[in-house]
Amino acid sequence: MSENKAKILLLEDDSSLGLLLSEELELDGYRVTRAGTVEEACRLLSADTPDLVVSDLRLPDGDGLELLKAAQMNGHSLPFIVITAFGTVDQAVDALKAGADDFLTKPLSTDHLRLKIHRLLTQADLTRQLEQFLSQSGTDETLGLIGEHESMVRLRSEIRQIARSEAAVLICGESGTGKELVARAIHGSSERSSGPFVAVNCAGIPGELMESEFFGHEAGAFTGARQARKGLFSEAHGGTLLLDEIGEMPLALQAKLLRVLQEGMVKPVGSDHEEPVDVRILAATHMDLPKAVQDGSFREDLYYRLETLSLRIPALRERGDDVDLLAMHFIREAARRHKRGFLKISEVTSRVLMDYPFPGNVRELASAIERAVTFCEGDTVQPDHLPERIRKRQGGAVNLQSARPDDNISEWPTLEHLQQDYVREVMHAVNGNKRRAAQILGINRRTLYRWLASSEPVSDGSGGPGSEYPDAGTPQGVH
Structure with missing residues (x-):
């Protein structure tokens, strides 16, 4: 589903406010259906299921939670936003316990509402993608690799092409990106899939034992070799051998590996004869x-x-x-292992994860989610459940150490200067798109405009103040 074609059911008894909100949302490309009563909204819900609901709490014939309950009874799991002019903490708790995804109070910022809708629709779309991936897990469609980013789509295509070959493959990537998973996908997609898949970490084998581990040895070949032993190449005969962290392999063994690749023969330690092996080599580093x-x-x-x-x-x-997609997958897996019920991830938690650079990659994300599920006592994973380094965004763009030129505390920058520098950095990164910058900063556009106005204008060379940041539209509020 394309977000800009999403159907939104808007339940609001104030006709002028309902008209204004629907016009604002339609400008963003959404298809909006309006209702003024719970009865009318329930009828519209039965006739055509929307992708998201925005509902006032107090209505002439009931409250918005009745519409939420009607949707749940009909088996609909819809993103649901409750808005009201009479918001209290108790009402917010009741709405969230009933299954609402968010609770907003009037006066309402349309920018804030837009951001909430975008976030919820994105998460709902990711949930559908995850369900699709889980249903296709291990099939030719996903190759067991979760991800819809163009880089992952391209990677799966390359794996399918490479799987048809018998040549050696070099798999490169940072630690924690899933190199062994890719190697298993190549093996599983190849004609060798019915054969063995053997993985060995070259960094985990002492150098003096590596030749014996790879090629095997004869009885008495060295002290302690009481009986002959097959090597990893022989164990992988007819299948695939993954040499992980091949960069750690000693030079002498590299020469023997090259001979195996060229001749398809191995010589066990202590033997006078070579043995043929039929193995496809995958190397990772x-x-x-x-x-x-x-x-x-x-x-x-x-x-x-x-x-x-x-x-x-x-x-x-x-x-x-x-x-987001991987986080939800790991939450489901961890919840299953911990014998927990359905867990969801809050919008704030999702934004924290998206803002963190994950130097440990997918492995670090999986570890963080495991911790979060362990410490989560309710049904929603919150930022407090994540490791502290992620909560505090230690991997963020602002380098405080570099902002302190020396140890003279009196010359350290003020918080205002750091804020201005960070806002400018974000604005540069998004090419002056104020709406996108506000989303990244976690503020509404009105606040962003105020911050930009309080800082020195940046010139683009045309001489006009603030001309570096093109106007992305005037922020609006509804009161």
Whole structure:
């Protein structure tokens, strides 16, 4: 579903306010159906299920929660926003307990409402995608790799093409991006899928034992070798061998690996005879192998033999909304392991996760969600349940250390200057789009306009004050 074609049911008895809100939302591309009573809204709900509901709380023939209950009884799980001019903490708690997703009070900022609607529709769309991925898990559609970002779509396409080959493959990516999952996807999509898949971490094997581990040994080949043992190459015969962290492999063994790739033969330690092996080699690394080649720690001929077919796995920070998709997947998995019921993720938590750069990639996200589910006592994961480093956005764009040129405390920048610098950085990053900047900053556009007005204008060379930031529309409020 495209968000801009989403259907919204608006229940508001104030006709002027209802008209204003519907016009504002229609300008954003939504299809809006209006109702003035609970009875009318229930009838519209039965006739055509919307994608999201915005409902006033107090209405002539009841309250908005009656519409929510009617939707639930009909089996509809819809994003539901309650608005009222008489908001109290108790009412908010009651609405959220009843299943509403958000509770807004009047006077209402249309920018704030837009942001809430966008967030809820995005999350609902991601939930549908996740359901689709789970239903197709392990099939040719997803290859067992969750993600809808264009980089993941391209990666799955490349895996399908590479799977048809028998050549060695080099899988590159930062730690925690899922290199072994990609290797398993290649194996599972290949004609070797019925054969064994053997994975070994080259960094986890002592150098003096590595040759024996890979190629096997004869009885008596060295002290402690009481009986002959098959190596990993022989164990993977007819299938696939993943050499993870291949950059940690000693140079002497690299030469023997190159011979295996060229000849398809291995020689066990202590043996006078070579043995044929039928193995496809997949190599994975987070290292910069071209630099290792220059430094002399990795063989150039082996690198070019592996690099012929290479894949790059994108870092999590490059994958946009996949963070949300993966977070919901990990929440479901963790909830199942902990024997918990259905858990959801709050909007604030989702924004915190989206703002964090995840240097540990998908592995770090999975660990953070495991902790969050462990400490979550209700049915919604909140920011307080996440690790402190993520809550405090230690990976954020503002580098406070670099903002302090020396140890002279009197010269440290003020909070106002840091705020101005950060706002300018965000505005540059979004090419002056005030609506997008406000979303990233977690404020409404009115506040952003005030912050921009209080800072020095930035010129684009045309001489006009503030001309670097094109106007994205005047912020509006509804009272």
